[in-house]
Amino acid sequence: MNVLRRVGSGVLVLVFVLGPSRGSAQPAASPEAVRELYAAAAYEDALALIGRLDGERSLGATARRDLEATRALCHLALGQQAEAEASMRKIVALDPAFEFADAAPSVRAAYQRVRQGHLRAEVRRQFTLGRDAYTAGNREEAAARFRLVQQLTTDPALTAVDDAAILADMRLLAEAFLVLVTGPPPGPAVGGQRPTPSGAAAVAQRPLPQSDSEVRIVTGDEPGVVAPQVVEEHVPPWLPGHVRPAPAYEARVEVVIDQNGEVRAVRILESSDRKFDVHLLNAARNWRYRPARQHGTPVSFRKILAVSIAPQG
Numbered sequence: 001m002n003v004l005r006r007v008g009s010g011v012l013v014l015v016f017v018l019g020p021s022r023g024s025a026q027p028a029a030s031p032e033a034v035r036e037l038y039a040a041a042a043y044e045d046a047l048a049l050i051g052r053l054d055g056e057r058s059l060g061a062t063a064r065r066d067l068e069a070t071r072a073l074c075h076l077a078l079g080q081q082a083e084a085e086a087s088m089r090k091i092v093a094l095d096p097a098f099e100f101a102d103a104a105p106s107v108r109a110a111y112q113r114v115r116q117g118h119l120r121a122e123v124r125r126q127f128t129l130g131r132d133a134y135t136a137g138n139r140e141e142a143a144a145r146f147r148l149v150q151q152l153t154t155d156p157a158l159t160a161v162d163d164a165a166i167l168a169d170m171r172l173l174a175e176a177f178l179v180l181v182t183g184p185p186p187g188p189a190v191g192g193q194r195p196t197p198s199g200a201a202a203v204a205q206r207p208l209p210q211s212d213s214e215v216r217i218v219t220g221d222e223p224g225v226v227a228p229q230v231v232e233e234h235v236p237p238w239l240p241g242h243v244r245p246a247p248a249y250e251a252r253v254e255v256v257i258d259q260n261g262e263v264r265a266v267r268i269l270e271s272s273d274r275k276f277d278v279h280l281l282n283a284a285r286n287w288r289y290r291p292a293r294q295h296g297t298p299v300s301f302r303k304i305l306a307v308s309i310a311p312q313g
Contacts, residue, residue: 029053031063034070043074050074065094076107088114096122096152116157123152123170130174134181143181149174172236176279217256217300218292228257228289228301236279238309246311249273253284253305259298261289269304280307 029052037046050071053059059067072087091098092115100108130145152158153171218225238249251271258264266284268277292301 029056031059031067034067038070038074041077043077047071047074061094065091065098068094069098069100072111073103073107076110084110085114089118092118092122093125096126096148097155112157119152119155119158123149123158126152127170127174130177134177139181143178146174146178146181150178168234172283173279176236176282179282180278217302218294219302220292222294224295225299225301226293228261228292228303231261231288231290233287234283235307235309236283237312238276240273240311247272248311249276249280249307249309251277251280251307253280253307255284255287255303255305257289257291257301257303259291259300261291263287264300280309 029049031053034046034049034053037043037049050067053067068087068090072084072091075081075084075087088111091111096115096119100111103111126145127149130142130149133139133142133145150171153167153174158167220227240246240249249272252269254267254269255263256265263285266281268281271277271280291298293299
């Protein structure tokens, strides 16, 4: 702007003072510039710059999460609680495992309240996205999302408020899909050879001993045998999708229960839905029993049982 100043005895001098003009260039929009503005306590300017970056397609997921975290911090600094919580909800969707590790205790507490209220829905969303990625053949994305589901279902923020059985079911389903996506872990060698299962239903099966020469196994027909008693036979939830009316899942399962009451081997003899078999197989490996006894001595036991699971959802 121009300023007239009086110098000496009445002489006027026109002085040009440089300052920001209405059309001056704005600072370059970048995550680094946002961090600098936040560090300088220029919270409103930082929020404006974040708004300009919202439509930037070149930003990765981590950069977007960090920008959203800075937006939440700016809103909190300005006393805008509702806006801060809205940003926190977006953070949970962008990265459910994220924590404000270096923030003030009040910020961490506020974020934990928001995160705890939305984490269960986010776990289900991540599982659905993983299943969709698997169906589309994107195995890398599917594996990443199923591993995230495994991690989140043991998160204290969720286990403190959610039903343990529901979380166990979600974790079991994620583990089963991971077997499909990444392949099964090496199984125990039997007779010098490893099993070579084929098909989705076979990937989680362990080979069953085929003769009593491999390990002493009774079936209940022998004299003096008391069958094993069930301690835990949890089955996964059956979610048949949009089929209406939804049928029950039916299967015949053969298991070998060792002298400690643990399932040594399992296979499905027949079932109504081969795609679901892998989930039941993974669950069956965790079944527990009081072991069978023959004349008072624990023995391995071959058991065949019918499984029927009513549909959910």
